[in-house]
Amino acid sequence: MAARFIPLTCSGHTRPVVQLSFSPLLEEERSYLLVSSCKDGNPMLRDWTGDWIGTFIVWDTYSGEVLHSFPHNHIVRTVAISPNASHLLTAGHEKKIRLFDLARPDAPPVLLLKQGSDVSHDGVIKSIIWDRARAMAVSAGDDRTVRWWDLRQQNETHSMSVPDPITSMGLSVEMETLCLTAGKSAAFIPLEAPHPTTSSLPEPTGPDQEPGPSHVVALKYAPSSASIHPIWADRFITGSMDDPWVRVHGYPFGEETEVFKGHHGPVHCVEYSPDGEMYASGSEDDPPLNLPSLDRTTSTTTISTHPKEPSLTFHPDHGAKIVLPAVPDMEVLAGGAPFNAIANDEKQLEDRGSLKRTHKHLDSSDVWLEGVLECYCCRPSIEIFRRSWREDSEFEDNAFVCKGYTQTAAQYYAMEYTIRFVGAGLVVTLLITLDLNENDKIVKLTDKWSGNDLHSRYGAYYLRRLGGKSVPWFISVPKYRD
Numbered sequence: 001m002a003a004r005f006i007p008l009t010c011s012g013h014t015r016p017v018v019q020l021s022f023s024p025l026l027e028e029e030r031s032y033l034l035v036s037s038c039k040d041g042n043p044m045l046r047d048w049t050g051d052w053i054g055t056f057i058v059w060d061t062y063s064g065e066v067l068h069s070f071p072h073n074h075i076v077r078t079v080a081i082s083p084n085a086s087h088l089l090t091a092g093h094e095k096k097i098r099l100f101d102l103a104r105p106d107a108p109p110v111l112l113l114k115q116g117s118d119v120s121h122d123g124v125i126k127s128i129i130w131d132r133a134r135a136m137a138v139s140a141g142d143d144r145t146v147r148w149w150d151l152r153q154q155n156e157t158h159s160m161s162v163p164d165p166i167t168s169m170g171l172s173v174e175m176e177t178l179c180l181t182a183g184k185s186a187a188f189i190p191l192e193a194p195h196p197t198t199s200s201l202p203e204p205t206g207p208d209q210e211p212g213p214s215h216v217v218a219l220k221y222a223p224s225s226a227s228i229h230p231i232w233a234d235r236f237i238t239g240s241m242d243d244p245w246v247r248v249h250g251y252p253f254g255e256e257t258e259v260f261k262g263h264h265g266p267v268h269c270v271e272y273s274p275d276g277e278m279y280a281s282g283s284e285d286d287p288p289l290n291l292p293s294l295d296r297t298t299s300t301t302t303i304s305t306h307p308k309e310p311s312l313t314f315h316p317d318h319g320a321k322i323v324l325p326a327v328p329d330m331e332v333l334a335g336g337a338p339f340n341a342i343a344n345d346e347k348q349l350e351d352r353g354s355l356k357r358t359h360k361h362l363d364s365s366d367v368w369l370e371g372v373l374e375c376y377c378c379r380p381s382i383e384i385f386r387r388s389w390r391e392d393s394e395f396e397d398n399a400f401v402c403k404g405y406t407q408t409a410a411q412y413y414a415m416e417y418t419i420r421f422v423g424a425g426l427v428v429t430l431l432i433t434l435d436l437n438e439n440d441k442i443v444k445l446t447d448k449w450s451g452n453d454l455h456s457r458y459g460a461y462y463l464r465r466l467g468g469k470s471v472p473w474f475i476s477v478p479k480y481r482d
Contacts, residue, residue, distance in 0.1 A: 068105040072098075080130040080137065087151075089137055091125035097139060099151065112137070112149050114156055121145060127169040129178070131191055138178060138191065140169040146180065146201075148193035158193040162201045167224050167241075170271060174230035186226040186238060186254070187216045207253055217254035225269045231276040239267030239281055246270060246281045368440050372432065380412040382478035389442045391480050395468070397447035398454055401461065402468035408445075409477040411468075 070090065077092035088100040090109075097120040098109035112120055123142025130137055136157075137149040144165060148158040164183025171178055171191065178189040185204055190213050204218035205211050223238040228251060235257065238247050244265055248258035265284040272279045371388025374380065385405060395401075395408040402408045431451040435444040448454065455464065 078128045080128050083132045091128045095119040129171045140166045160199045172228050179226045181223040189214045211252045227271045237270045239270045241266040375412040394444040398449045400468040401465040405480045407468045410471040410475040414475045
């Protein structure tokens, strides 16, 4: 059974959306903010549901009041603010990095320059990132170089040469990893500077090689932006200026696992939310864009048209059919069984206007949790079933009754193939009940669609039983025992 993912489209910009950035997770509200910058000259601040909050230069996030404007002699391409909001870094077409003291906005900025030079890079500076942990900054420019800067000593400490023109550089705060795109590759580089003063980006890692600290993935197209999953680090997303698609790739080897085709123009930027539950993409859609959006007045999911407007789109992450452990509808009863969960696809989008997030950290040693999470996230494997499911386990839902490993596993491998090759399916709410043995292995999983009772009248049970027996005829699964 596959889930259908409904993107949330945020209109408002009138020209291409060129950069996105999520805030860290806000501890009190368990939510986050999203900033988007655009060629229309009006950066926008949105909450995690996509609602517009304001536009800004340097602004007060509560009142929206502009606090200060810093003039430059040319286009500013990138900015970074310190964790305590005391300093600001700017860079762009002037090829210079400026460090402003926000407590003294009228004071001249400190220039971070290459040794013996009057510029920071020999080309336009595409991105600058603040390293919160080490009082460092990292910049990337059109000179095919990534540079690390010591903000205390105000000098360059390391440079890394890149063989192709750099198109973007972002930061996964949770993973402390730089996500860089250049040519037809995506590179993932540790945020902390290497020990030598100079280095070169390594060649793409082959399928038989072990990834190193700086890992490069070769792609079949030129990505415009990349972002790695902040929790699992098992996938990354990309956009491209060559087509209107957002792609999801496996990490570390880059196999393509999903393609989102909702945009109608080149995709400039992509980024995962800090909790990994969704990702956002910005494009320059030109034709009318027909995507599901949120109607706040009726709290229903509707189809709306945004004529000739660039779009900012939220995508529920592919790896979370059942969102664990981040939804308030989830209930885990002490003592092991039963386990009840509500998968929130369309329902969560409907409720987003008033939903308050609550996050719960579950014990990774719970073998039953691993078994449910991996199977419903379309990642079944023989190792998961051996660890989490008994060989004689049973599975039952509104369409099938399965007895034994072969029939049960076939259901989840069929779900994986449906998602991978079809990409569409039923939108349902799931009520899941587990029976566990003394070792917390799954003995039986009952999956009630929308919480409805399982069909049993007029011979329905025998039809479901026949369905459970027939799926292994078409879907082969690994043997439980070697």
